[in-house]
Amino acid sequence: MASIANLYIDQGTDFSITVDVTDSAGGVQDLTGYSASAQIRKTYSSSSVSATFATSISESAGQVTISLTDTQTNSIDSGRYVYDLIVTSGSGTITRVIEGQAIITPNVTR
Numbered sequence: 001m002a003s004i005a006n007l008y009i010d011q012g013t014d015f016s017i018t019v020d021v022t023d024s025a026g027g028v029q030d031l032t033g034y035s036a037s038a039q040i041r042k043t044y045s046s047s048s049v050s051a052t053f054a055t056s057i058s059e060s061a062g063q064v065t066i067s068l069t070d071t072q073t074n075s076i077d078s079g080r081y082v083y084d085l086i087v088t089s090g091s092g093t094i095t096r097v098i099e100g101q102a103i104i105t106p107n108v109t110r
Helices: 070-074
Strands: 007-010 015-020 033-042 054-058 063-068 079-088 094-105
Touching: 007 015, 033 063, 063 079, 070 094
Parallel strands: 007 094
Antiparallel strands: 015 063, 033 079, 054 063, 079 094
């Protein structure tokens, strides 16, 4: 079952967060051979993607870093969105690691 965590992303800035991936016993999940993907959408049923996170995996540490550039965050209208992060094993097993709301706060300085 995925963890739930809300993200607060400042519009027009770089954003990055590192997520710890654990196994069913709560230990560090070895992510060797895994891939990761994460997206932001306006709603769960939206057909269009508001932003796609860049992902980086630290295999032995069991961590996935997701990030957006300032250009990406600037192109997202302020408001509430939803996001999730999934990892896919080398054998094709897909696991949702984390999900929640992505709140884009508007910038003032331009």
